[in-house]
Amino acid sequence: MLSRNAHKSVIAGVIINGVEPIWVHPKFDAERHMAHPPEPDDVRDRLREHPDAKGMLLITPTELGSCADIRGVADVCHAADVPLIVDEAWGAHLPFHPGLPSWGMDADADLVVTSVHKMGGAIEQSSVFHLQHDRVSVDVLKQREDLLGTTSASSLVYAALDGWRRQMAEQGHGLLDTALRRAERLRAALDELPGLAVMGDEIVREGLAAEFDPLKIVVDVRDLGITGMQAAEWLRAERHVDVGGSDSCRISASITHSDDDETEKILLEALRSLVDGADSIERQRPVRLPEPRALELEQAVLPRAAFFGPAEQVPAEQAVGRISAETISPYPPGVPVVAPGEVITEEVVDYLRSGIEHGFLVSDAADPSLETFRVLTRP
Template sequence: PPRGGGGARAPGGCPPPRHLAHPPEPDDVRRALREHPDAKGMLLITPTDWGTCADIAGVARVCHEYDVPLIVDEAWGAHLPFHPALPPWGMDAEADLVVTSVHKMGGAIEQSSVFHLQYDRVSPEVLAQREDLLGTTSASSLVYATLDGWRRQMVEQGHDLLDAALRRAERIRAAAADMPGLRPMGREVVDAGLAASFDPLKIVIDVRELGVSGMQATEWVRDHCHVDLGGSDTCRISASVTHADDDHTEEVLLGALRALVEGAGSIERRPSVRLPEPPVLELEQAMSPRAAFFAEVEHVPAERAAGRVCAETISPYPPGVPVIAPGEVITDEVLDYLRSGAEHGVLIPDAADSSLRTLRVVRTVS
């Protein structure tokens, strides 16, 4: 669950909550496995979009105590095996299966992802069959070529390339910290016990002191500086530094941040997003996702949706993490959060009605 600390200053000088979800800790996983003895495995997402990382080895030990496999979604971790100053790679931390999107922090083209498998809790035959079921029979030779090229480049030059990227990221973070209204996140999240480790190549900056949201900051930088940032949400923006960056791209990013600080006063203020407390996001699961998705459904006005079972996935983007999944019971608090986000300009691409004036729910039987 999200935990507090950091960010813009609240009245009285106390830092407000980050409103940032960090990965679960081993004790969280142990508690969940005790509550759900029929669980078949554990899916752990680390690093997060914001660079915070889980204690993979600790979670793996808990999973293996219960004889269930640990599957790590390491989409943002293609670079992790190639430099000791980076967070641990899942395969070095006893995960059973690691899925890596090499196109994100690596040097391969879009859709270049790989499986890493070890131990005997996941059958390689079953994994191959499931992949065949979902994958294309017309695989791209370009994808395979760039994957192979990336692997060779990292083996031969990875340490030096990433060493330079790490130094560059620290320069950018230090420069951003000197700009009024910007608060970059760093190792303080680890020192405070909020995350097991942190990827320093993620430049995550709280912009609330500028009086704008991260989404507004991203739009302004794109429109005025022709720079696309990697991610944003209500509180912050983020950029990724990789082995491919150089002095020019470093200065382009810093120039965009300076322009944002100078131009933030001209950004139109929008209605604020009413962020909920973390427990509010833990909704009751009344039906399985599959049963709810394929059930008889109806569309109801948002004002009458509380208490109904959702029949769709609703994911504000960025970062694209579902707030409501099929089978969960909709609440007034979550509706307030989502609808205020839509009014602010948050994209909700997967809802049947992206304005959230109506919601798709399971039809009730009278």
């Protein structure tokens, strides 16, 4: 996402003071029904269209492990004299082994924000900034952090962050080397199981992503006749195994520095059991997945204006063509399908409604059942 505002809106990752967001669309993967990060040329084109943009926010790696060409995007941004901010929530481990994708700081990003509690060893809410160059003012960054952060910081969070940093500095290469070998064994074993399609670095060879994090075990289960959500529920109920994520197509798991032979064995045996037991899982009506481009909705009103504007609840069938006054993020995977200010389409309503029937949770909508939608009141 590009921002026309001062650096503060880019750093916070939100739209402030009614500033228009300029979306750099991801690379859609129709076969896998997922989105990969945009390429440098995509960013260059948008910067040329919007020369007054003030910064670029890039999300990489994705939750499913596909990674952007950070250095390429950084070169494009710096040629336009704008900073590159990387949301590297799933990349805490990247600096500590050469067999992993590029770390944003090594790839010349100006600011990297990392959620260490995801792929690192810190506790929940443990995140850090990494800053270099002079395109983002350290004083401005500190002021914004003071504005948004708590005045009652947790000593446990700080201790966990420092403990993780020291462990990785002293032992990280060896621990991650073991994790990479473990992930390679798992991927090879799962490739032999019928009905499972394990995503790997073929997405790089196909030109869909610049790099791939091999510690993400992403398994498409559609050939078993079930969805990822059903697979996750079955694994939890029948094998007492929780996977990291699921959606209508797949499940995903993360191999980390703390896994061992026992956890590797448990995951592999659980997925073998899933293959053997898939026929016993009740078939449900499929989620009506839209074409990828149907998810690119028209932004008719600024998000802030739509969210705080006069709104009403209308039946789902009457929401088509109206402007959303809310965010709608089906879980799993928890990624917004509709943002405030976007025009709701029939394809999106069908997708969301079929997802509700299938088991989606939509906690951020005013009506989680999606029988009604919150839309801007017509003038």
